[in-house]
Amino acid sequence: MEKGLVDQVLDAAARVVAGGAISANGHGNVSLRVPGADEMYFTSAPSLRGLRPEGVVRIGLDGTLLEGQLPPIQGAVVAMHTAMYEDHADVGCVVHTHSPYATAYAVANRPIGCWIEALAMFGLADGVPVAAYGPRGSEQAVANIRRAARPGVPAVLLANHGILVFHRTAELAVLVGGVVEEAAQAAINAQALGGPVEIPGELRAAALQRAMAFDTAGAKTA
Numbered sequence: 727m728e729k730g731l732v733d734q735v736l737d738a739a740a741r742v743v744a745g746g747a748i749s750a751n752g753h754g755n756v757s758l759r760v761p762g763a764d765e766m767y768f769t770s771a772p773s774l775r776g777l778r779p780e781g782v783v784r785i786g787l788d789g790t791l792l793e794g795q796l797p798p799i800q801g802a803v804v805a806m807h808t809a810m811y812e813d814h815a816d817v818g819c820v821v822h823t824h825s826p827y828a829t830a831y832a833v834a835n836r837p838i839g840c841w842i843e844a845l846a847m848f849g850l851a852d853g854v855p856v857a858a859y860g861p862r863g864s865e866q867a868v869a870n871i872r873r874a875a876r877p878g879v880p881a882v883l884l885a886n887h888g889i890l891v892f893h894r895t896a897e898l899a900v901l902v903g904g905v906v907e908e909a910a911q912a913a914i915n916a917q918a919l920g921g922p923v924e925i926p927g928e929l930r931a932a933a934l935q936r937a938m939a940f941d942t943a944g945a946k947t948a
């Protein structure tokens with residue numbers, strides 16, 4: 727195992743936990759693509775809380791365990807990670823959690839709409855789609871996730887299960903997971919006030935353009 731990559735996985739897991747977009751039991755898994763190889767580093771522990779270096783394993787994108795110990799129950803979710811690396815050449819990190827509010831939508835089999843600007847800014851202008859249910863790690867489940875994960879969309883809800891986020895870097899994947907959880911929580915609170923309202927389509931594109939313009943201009947002092 728390469729220490730630098732193990733540390734990056736531990737750091738990403740710690741960011742997920744610190745960000746709070748995770749269920750109370752800490753269940754989830756994080757993987758990072760190994761640059762220049764058809765391999766990933768993957769968390770083999772059932773919880774992302776208090777993850778230790780021995781809780782990271784090396785796995786080929788064909789699903790072969792190359793280094794470390796992987797309990798069979800964790801092995802069942804390997805395929806949804808490898809599928810994202812195989813299908814999306816730009817994806818460098820995959821994060822799976824049962825973050826409570828996003829999982830509420832997943833359990834309701836309801837997509838998350840573009841209710842907050844941050845979703846439009848992070849590739850989710852059309853909201854977060856639902857990948858239809860299939861038994862955990864089954865071919866059917868993975869096929870449903872692949873179908874829902876259209877190019878450019880960085881997150882899908884896993885029906886009756888949780889959420890899968892995939893992005894170029896761990897920082898972005900963790901950030902998007904937090905944004906989706908925030909949108910889901912706000913929408914559930916908004917149910918008491920008549921329900922969430924989507925941002926009009928043309929303004930979603932404008933939100934993204936403004937974000938990109940700020941990005942290009944950099945921070946300005948007043």
Ligand SMILES: [Zn+2]
Pocket residue numbers: 753754822823824887888
């Ligand atoms: Zn899960």
